[in-house]
Amino acid sequence: MTSDATVVVRYGEASRAAVEQTLRxxxxxxxxxxxxxxxxxxxxxxxxxxxxxxxxxxxxxxxxxxxxxxxxxxxxxxxxxxxxxxRQPRVPEVAVTITPAAVLFPALDRPSALAPRIRAEEWTREGTSAEILPASGLQAARVEFTRQDGGKRRRRSIATGNLDVDARVIVDALRSPHTS
The missing domain is CATH 1.10.287 (Helix Hairpins)
Structure with missing residues (x-):
């Protein structure tokens, strides 16, 4: 994979529909x-x-x-x-986008009326890491993105069972050297 490639990770259509039905x-x-x-x-x-x-x-x-x-x-x-x-919670089409300069996360709806919506975020690629972690429950594993942002550790994670690509592709895309 080249360092200037943009990796767009999408949720699989069948699993996305199943998750939306469960959320509803x-x-x-x-x-x-x-x-x-x-x-x-x-x-x-x-x-x-x-x-x-x-x-x-x-x-x-x-x-x-x-x-x-x-x-x-x-x-x-x-x-x-x-x-x-x-409420009609929806799962976005794109799970994460890794560009040569940034890592983009879409906004996410939560199934609770009290929980606020998770806003879309853009992290700079430099200093952002990803690793595959085993998960409990129904998820087989998850990709956890971590970034140290001004003394505050930020984390976002996505379940690997619903993605259209292998989780190692995401981790490799962040590990490859990038150009700005």
Missing amino acids: SLVRKQGILLLILGVLFGVLVLVPLVAAATAVDGVDAAFFLGAIVLLVVPVALGALGVRQLR
């Missing part, structure tokens, strides 16, 4: 569970509040303020559940 079902299940949790928590809060309001003759403003504060949690859980049901 996970997101849907999480949304439904958040809605159920919000309703259950709302009932657990609302029933004692209604019982306390009917048991006492005069209900003051502090009681209503307390009721509103206690009902914030079930409303927030319901809103998160609806937000989660509306």
